Amino acid sequence: MPSGPTLGQVLRSVIQSPGSVRLRLSPHQWKTVRALAVCRTGALGGQLFQCTGCQRAHFVAHSCRNRHCPQCQGARAADWLEQQEAVLLPIPYFHLVFTLPHGLNPVIRQNRRALFKLLFDAASQTLLEFGAGRLKAQIGITAVLHTWSQTLLDHYHLHCIVSGGGVALDGARWNASPTHYLFPVRALSRMFRGKYLAGLKALYAAGELEFHGKLESLARPGNFASWFQEAVPPEWVVYAKRPFAGPKQVLAYLSRYTHRVALSNRRLICADDQNVTFAYKDYADEAKPKRMTLATEEFVRRFCLHVLPERFVKIRHYEFPGNRQRQERLGFARKLLGASPPLVQKKTPVEKKAGTEAARACCPFCLRPTLVFVREVAPVQFVRPALLDSS
Numbered sequence: 407m408p409s410g411p412t413l414g415q416v417l418r419s420v421i422q423s424p425g426s427v428r429l430r431l432s433p434h435q436w437k438t439v440r441a442l443a444v445c446r447t448g449a450l451g452g453q454l455f456q457c458t459g460c461q462r463a464h465f466v467a468h469s470c471r472n473r474h475c476p477q478c479q480g481a482r483a484a485d486w487l488e489q490q491e492a493v494l495l496p497i498p499y500f501h502l503v504f505t506l507p508h509g510l511n512p513v514i515r516q517n518r519r520a521l522f523k524l525l526f527d528a529a530s531q532t533l534l535e536f537g538a539g540r541l542k543a544q545i546g547i548t549a550v551l552h553t554w555s556q557t558l559l560d561h562y563h564l565h566c567i568v569s570g571g572g573v574a575l576d577g578a579r580w581n582a583s584p585t586h587y588l589f590p591v592r593a594l595s596r597m598f599r600g601k602y603l604a605g606l607k608a609l610y611a612a613g614e615l616e617f618h619g620k621l622e623s624l625a626r627p628g629n630f631a632s633w634f635q636e637a638v639p640p641e642w643v644v645y646a647k648r649p650f651a652g653p654k655q656v657l658a659y660l661s662r663y664t665h666r667v668a669l670s671n672r673r674l675i676c677a678d679d680q681n682v683t684f685a686y687k688d689y690a691d692e693a694k695p696k697r698m699t700l701a702t703e704e705f706v707r708r709f710c711l712h713v714l715p716e717r718f719v720k721i722r723h724y725e726f727p728g729n730r731q732r733q734e735r736l737g738f739a740r741k742l743l744g745a746s747p748p749l750v751q752k753k754t755p756v757e758k759k760a761g762t763e764a765a766r767a768c769c770p771f772c773l774r775p776t777l778v779f780v781r782e783v784a785p786v787q788f789v790r791p792a793l794l795d796s797s
Contacts, residue, residue, distance in 0.1 A: 445470035451785035494653035498570035509637030543572035556686035558708035668712035
């Protein structure tokens with residue numbers, strides 16, 4: 407259990423403070439902040455239990471189930487990983503990271519849905535074209551979007567898990583990549599850069615980008631062209647990490663990355679009415695652990711930079727891991743590899759419920775399995791101050 411404050415506690419103090427009216431967030435960001443603030447509190451209601459041993463009452467509050475909540479993502483990650491066990495093949499997998507240059511950050515911040523989608527499209531098309539060109543195969547990709555740096559600033563990048571080979575383009579065999587090497591990263595970065603910039607220009611030409619506040623002048627083509635020339639560096643970063651040894655290592659990695667949020671509770675050190683202090687790694691200084699203190703208003707503003715657009719899908723699959731005809735494609739790939747389907751013991755909804763109930767049946771005071779359900783507890787009215795909308 408974290409010894410410091412939780413993100414929910416910090417957000418509750420912000421909402422209940424008169425100073426919260428200074429925060430300018432979109433309606434969707436406010437909705438997320440409120441959800442995280444009341445997670446596992448009486449504001450969402452819960453269940454009341456009674457211990458037959460020590461006779462003490464125990465209240466279990468409902469969770470918000472918001473995808474940005476650090477308290478709710480553990481169970482969702484476990485369920486998602488259970489599904490992915492059946493998707494992985496007995497082959498090497500590679501980890502590549504596609505990063506957008508920070509000069510694009512202001513425009514991305516005002517056009518997140520369109521330019522996040524463009525990031526997925528440019529990276530996946532680059533990898534699929536390299537697979538077809540160099541391996542003569544259809545490779546598989548799972549891509550996960552991350553938007554933050556360790557200090558909660560904008561750092562837009564895509565983690566891609568790529569299969570070490572794929573089904574040959576003629577469908578006759580499995581074409582494997584070398585176990586230690588997939589594609590040259592410099593060539594990948596140049597194609598990725600070209601595809602992303604072509605897509606950015608197309609969106610601008612079609613009038614599908616928005617510019618507000620300090621960026622209003624970019625709506626004029628001449629100003630946009632000048633900004634474009636200055637903001638776009640000649641070389642972009644595509645980073646290839648050490649290949650995974652097999653499916654088990656991939657699952658271990660995915661369990662850390664797929665449902666990660668911008669800031670976990672364990673990184674929070676202390677907080678008061680004015681400031682929040684959290685831990686981070688300074689990768690510019692040999693990944694040394696450090697602390698950062700921000701004014702509470704600035705901390706919340708930075709956290710909300712990473713609230714994804716509503717219903718935006720942050721985990722996407724391409725080719726044989728994709729949702730369309732997934733089972734048929736995976737079955738064909740396993741046939742070419744001479745591999746059997748993995749033995750995945752999925753828990754039924756009844757088993758999951760039983761496990762949850764067993765955990766709740768243990769009294770947190772006397773630690774004996776003597777809790778008895780008493781009743782459902784209705785939500786407590788949560789007072790919401792009038793807040794400013796910056797949308």
